[in-house]
Amino acid sequence: MKLESIFDVDRRFVFVGIFLALLIPMLVPYPLPCKPNKDVENMYIGIDDAISRGKKIFLSFEYDPTGAAEQEPMARAVMRHIFSRGGKAVIMCKSGGQQGQEMHQQLLADCAQEYGRSYGADYCYLPYKPGSTNLVINLGQSLRSTWPQDVGGTDLADLEVTRDVQRLADFGYVMIICSSLTTVVDWLTYGQGPYNLNMGFGVLGNVTPDVANYTNSGQIKGLLGGLIGAAQYEQILLDKGINLMRRFSPADLASAHMVSFCSRLSDPEADGLGRYVWDALSPATQAAVRDVIKEGYDNLNAAAKTDIAAALNRVIMRTDVIPDAELSKAKPGHQVASLLDGQLKERAPQILRRLIVEKEFGKALVAAQSAGQAMTWMTPQSIAHVVLIVAILFGNACYLYDRARRKKHSQI
Amino acid sequence: MKKNDLLLIGGFALVMAVINIVLVATHRLHWVGRFDPKTLGTMVAAAITIAVMSQLYKDNALFKLAEHMLVGSALAYGLMVTWYAMWVTEIIPALSPLKTYGWQAVVHPMKIAEAANKPQLLGVWSIFLPAVLGLMMYTRLNKKYAWISRIPFAIMIGFGVGLAIPNEIQANLLKQLQATMVDLWHDPMTHQYSWNVLFAQIAFVGVMATLVYFFFSVEHKGAFGAVSRVGVWFLMIAFGASFGYTVQGRLSLLLGRINYLFHDWLAIVR
Numbered sequence: 001m002k003l004e005s006i007f008d009v010d011r012r013f014v015f016v017g018i019f020l021a022l023l024i025p026m027l028v029p030y031p032l033p034c035k036p037n038k039d040v041e042n043m044y045i046g047i048d049d050a051i052s053r054g055k056k057i058f059l060s061f062e063y064d065p066t067g068a069a070e071q072e073p074m075a076r077a078v079m080r081h082i083f084s085r086g087g088k089a090v091i092m093c094k095s096g097g098q099q100g101q102e103m104h105q106q107l108l109a110d111c112a113q114e115y116g117r118s119y120g121a122d123y124c125y126l127p128y129k130p131g132s133t134n135l136v137i138n139l140g141q142s143l144r145s146t147w148p149q150d151v152g153g154t155d156l157a158d159l160e161v162t163r164d165v166q167r168l169a170d171f172g173y174v175m176i177i178c179s180s181l182t183t184v185v186d187w188l189t190y191g192q193g194p195y196n197l198n199m200g201f202g203v204l205g206n207v208t209p210d211v212a213n214y215t216n217s218g219q220i221k222g223l224l225g226g227l228i229g230a231a232q233y234e235q236i237l238l239d240k241g242i243n244l245m246r247r248f249s250p251a252d253l254a255s256a257h258m259v260s261f262c263s264r265l266s267d268p269e270a271d272g273l274g275r276y277v278w279d280a281l282s283p284a285t286q287a288a289v290r291d292v293i294k295e296g297y298d299n300l301n302a303a304a305k306t307d308i309a310a311a312l313n314r315v316i317m318r319t320d321v322i323p324d325a326e327l328s329k330a331k332p333g334h335q336v337a338s339l340l341d342g343q344l345k346e347r348a349p350q351i352l353r354r355l356i357v358e359k360e361f362g363k364a365l366v367a368a369q370s371a372g373q374a375m376t377w378m379t380p381q382s383i384a385h386v387v388l389i390v391a392i393l394f395g396n397a398c399y400l401y402d403r404a405r406r407k408k409h410s411q412i
Numbered sequence: 413m414k415k416n417d418l419l420l421i422g423g424f425a426l427v428m429a430v431i432n433i434v435l436v437a438t439h440r441l442h443w444v445g446r447f448d449p450k451t452l453g454t455m456v457a458a459a460i461t462i463a464v465m466s467q468l469y470k471d472n473a474l475f476k477l478a479e480h481m482l483v484g485s486a487l488a489y490g491l492m493v494t495w496y497a498m499w500v501t502e503i504i505p506a507l508s509p510l511k512t513y514g515w516q517a518v519v520h521p522m523k524i525a526e527a528a529n530k531p532q533l534l535g536v537w538s539i540f541l542p543a544v545l546g547l548m549m550y551t552r553l554n555k556k557y558a559w560i561s562r563i564p565f566a567i568m569i570g571f572g573v574g575l576a577i578p579n580e581i582q583a584n585l586l587k588q589l590q591a592t593m594v595d596l597w598h599d600p601m602t603h604q605y606s607w608n609v610l611f612a613q614i615a616f617v618g619v620m621a622t623l624v625y626f627f628f629s630v631e632h633k634g635a636f637g638a639v640s641r642v643g644v645w646f647l648m649i650a651f652g653a654s655f656g657y658t659v660q661g662r663l664s665l666l667l668g669r670i671n672y673l674f675h676d677w678l679a680i681v682r
Binding site: 012015018019022023026027066067068069070098099127128129130133137149185188189190192193194204205206207208209210213214216217218219225226227228295296297298299301377380381384385388 | 439442444468469486489490493494497498501572575576579580582583584587588590591615650653654657658659660661662663664665666667668669670671674680681
């Protein structure tokens with residue numbers, strides 16, 4: 001049999017192979033650590049520096065469900081960073097993101113809740129407006145004449161977050177999450193160039209090599225390229241302890257363990273933490289919790305989950321439920337302990353309380369220091385990528401071997 | 413549409429309905445109340461995802477149905493978003509002085525704009541003029557009056573070129589040239605040889621060799637041919653990197669869909 005016959009294999013087997021290479025590692029999530037590259041670090045430093053100078057951050061969300069797999073983790077990581085540092089952000093939606101407006105707003109609301117930030121004071125969302133180049137030009141001249149009102153119809157002059165910014169140059173850092181090279185060039189040509197902005201981009205993987213040119217020239221100060229870029233930013237958040245500062249959100253309640261969590265909450269003989277959280281819940285939430293135990297699956301509605309998250313947050317924000325004397329129960333790992341001794345010293349009591357609560361409720365609560373979505377997804381993506389590379393090398397080797405053999409035969 | 417296509421679509425709808433009923437009955441999908449638009453949306457999105465992926469097997473009616481639904485709904489959504497974002501929130505309110513002040517708003521635009529506490533340079537004209545130019549583009553739909561559409565196109569192209577040339581030269585040519593023309597022997601920070609200097613040297617050789625490859629006025633032979641061959645290698649490395657990133661990007665997007673099917677819909681991946 002000629003080795004070349006391998007090329008006759010039905011292409012559908014290749015599709016199935018790639019599908020399985022992605023699916024199987026997803027069933028057993030194993031996030032791999034990754035080393036942030038210089039462009040990702042530059043973005044982190046740029047945003048951090050702008051916030052420490054008291055400047056606001058301007059973001060343009062130009063992605064929709066099509067590119068969300070790569071770009072939503074970028075947006076989430078950057079917003080967590082901004083909110084954790086007490087930064088303020090103005091977020092707009094331009095062409096490319098019109099079909100993603102709801103998901104943008106949901107992401108912003110989730111991140112704001114995690115760090116106790118509020119709409120209007122800490123961030124605002126400017127709804128989709130048609131146009132591309134003209135919008136960038138207008139934003140450079142006047143923010144309020146381009147967007148007189150936010151998504152809720154409030155004048156920008158009445159919002160605390162936009163009160164003292166007039167144009168793009170007033171922001172400390174401008175970050176664009178977009179899908180095409182044309183958009184990047186538009187922003188660089190009509191925004192960065194004329195106003196010398198500190199600018200970073202979050203782009204899809206296929207655009208990254210083209211955009212990287214602009215980091216060498218210094219026009220772009222920070223680049224998140226594809227899922228790996230988002231994963232590297234998430235790694236920085238983990239290393240700096242940004243995730244540890246999070247409060248509980250409904251998303252932290254793991255559905256798979258909801259029944260045991262609810263049983264633990266509603267246990268009449270429970271004392272201490274469980275009893276406190278149970279008493280803090282509204283009667284409607286208590287009924288919903290009992291219903292979960294009765295039905296045997298997670299049917300909690302959003303309001304009940306929000307109520308539970310709020311009750312858990314009361315535990316970590318107050319000093320009377322877990323007194324300072326009991327904080328030694330937390331027993332953080334080596335990395336977290338060194339963070340708490342260093343840059344997170346001021347927030348240490350709140351973080352230790354969160355760790356105690358996580359320990360108390362086990363797997364029912366997602367750990368603050370767990371890897372983000374991009375880091376988790378990098379493992380299946382890397383495996384599928386390696387499978388493809390091996391397949392390409394094997395195919396080429398077969399082709400070259402067959403060609404050499406044919407040549408030899410023809411000489412004979 | 414052929415009978416087989418109808419059978420395929422009907423069979424697929426039936427299978428999806430059965431799967432969804434099982435998912436709701438086993439509490440993998442939560443149906444809240446009498447009508448749950450969120451869960452229904454998840455079911456429809458899962459069905460459309462599978463229908464689109466079915467094209468990998470072979471071209472079929474399911475894929476075509478999903479494709480047409482996507483184009484139609486995206487167009488309708490885009491039209492409505494643009495209508496509200498442009499006409500309802502921008503154009504109609506900006507023209508409101510016409511209703512209050514009549515033609516005075518057109519004759520004395522700035523005076524009226526100030527009176528309405530909306531000081532804009534040209535008052536209603538600042539919206540009226542672009543809106544009329546925009547509407548003029550629709551004359552292309554009629555052969556007799558199609559020539560009118562050349563006016564807004566001419567203005568748009570003239571404006572675009574005038575604006576683009578200086579900015580494009582600055583952002584895409586001069587800055588990129590500047591980034592290539594660096595000290596090839598010393599690092600500007602340390603004044604010594606470093607990795608950055610090595611990268612600058614590689615970039616310089618790559619740029620020059622690639623430019624030589626695209627210079628077709630001289631035959632690619634001898635030393636010139638050798639340099640041009642180096643340029644081809646640099647191009648191939650660049651294309652390879654680009655291809656690698658593209659594959660990686662496409663895998664990420666596929667991961668998103670797999671996660672949707674197996675996490676959001678089937679609730680197998682936790």
